[in-house]
Amino acid sequence: MTVSDARLTYGDSQAPTHIGFLLIPDFALLGYASAIEPLRAANRLSGRDLYRWSHVSIDGLPAPASNGVSIRADHGVGDDVRFDYLFVCAGGNPAAFQHPQSFAWLRQLARRGVRLGGVSGGSYILARANVLGGYRFTIHWEHAAAFLEDYPNLDLRRSLYAIDRDRLTSSGGTAPLDMMHAVIAREHGSELALSVSEWFLQTHVREGEGPQRMPLRERLGISHAPLLRVVGRMEQSLENPIARAELARTAGVSLRQLERLFRLHLGRSLGEYYLGLRLDRARDLLRQTSLSVLEIALASGFGSASHFSRAYRSRFSHPPRAERLPAKAAVWR
Known part of the structure; x- marks a missing residue:
């Protein structure tokens, strides 16, 4: 289908839907682009302006994405602008974002009935705004x-x-393409939404409830079903690690056989693999939260901060406290 074939007239001559994008410093550019490009395509393929959009930054200055590209802002937080939707685009470490003016403005928009959205880490900002x-x-x-x-x-x-x-x-990445397909279909019909998806070579439109991550089979590059069942249980039980004997029962093999499977397919013992999963989670929590080292140790399945610190240093060659990244919150206040 060519653009001219797909360019049809949808709906009446009502005013364009106004969509705002609040760009939090270090926002993810791909998620933002996946949200705004379907709007442009809907206008182009319908032959009229169904949507218009504006960019908002916390200070009215250009907003930097995580890859260094900056987007010019049309407005700053707090400006009296009439939006139908406002999407908060965030990436990097949204847990560190502390900007009371943004939170108050989002609450004000919610009271006005503006439809609020989040892209990638944007939900963190919406949660901060209550x-x-x-x-x-x-x-x-x-x-x-x-x-x-x-x-x-x-x-x-x-x-x-x-x-x-x-x-x-x-959830970000290319998922906003699927979400905006649903929005366009609801407002202007499935024919236009399908034309937009096809224009972006989107051969399969995913349902909202679909998974964010690849199946374990593809992610790990293995096809051994019992081993995949065990790894799946391990990933879901990081705070309260499952006993090795119980994991063997999950696989339907002896503990000795399960150890052999881990070494053969994953290159590590069962215990080493499980410990690696828990330490990876701990590193994420250290970087993205203000929880104490002890709280993170407990949330990662360790009985004490000292045990956690030794394991962490052994894995990453530095203590947990060294993982704390400089907060940018003070710059945004």
């Missing part, structure tokens, strides 16, 4: 562990995207 209570939502898997430590009572889903009434959240 506008996610009672809603289903998602976030990029990299931020999920830290988010749950901060907000254990919110309804976080591990899905590609979630649309719950006037909250629209996407």
Whole structure:
């Protein structure tokens, strides 16, 4: 299908839907592009302006993406702008973002009935603003562990995207393409939405409940089903590690056989592999939260801070405290 073949007239001559993008410093450029490009395509393929958009930064200055590219801002946080939707685009370490003016502005927009969304780490900012209570939502898997430590009572889903009434959240990457397909289909029909997806060579439009990560089979490059079952249980039980004998029962083999499978397919013993998973989680928590070393040790399945620190130093060649990254929060206040 060519562009001219797909260019049809949809809907009436109502005013374009105004969509704002709040670009948090270090936002992920790919997720942002995947959210805004379908709007441009919908205008082009429909032959009229169904959507218009504006960019907002915290200070009205150009907003830097995580790769160094900057986007010119049309507005600063707090400006009196009428939006139909506002998407918060965040990446890097959204847990470190502390900007009371942004949070207050988001609450104000919510009270006005503006539909709020988050892209990649944007849900962290929405949670900080207290506008996610009672809603289903998602976030990029990299931020999920830290988010749950901060907000254990919110309804976080591990899905590609979630649309719950006037909250629209996407896990980032290319997932906003799928979310915006759903938005365009709801507002202007599935024919236009499919034309937009086809224009971007999107041969398969994914459902919101789809998984964010590759299946273990592809991610690990192995096809041994019992071993994959064991690794799946391990990844889901990092705070309370499962006994080796129980893992062997999960695989339906002896503990000795399971150890052989780990060394053959993964190049490490069962214990070494499990420890690596727990330490990787601990590193994410150290970088993305303000939890104490002891709290992170317990959240990663260690009985004491000293045991955790020894294991961490052995794995990464530096103590846990050295992992703390300089916070940028002071710059944004």
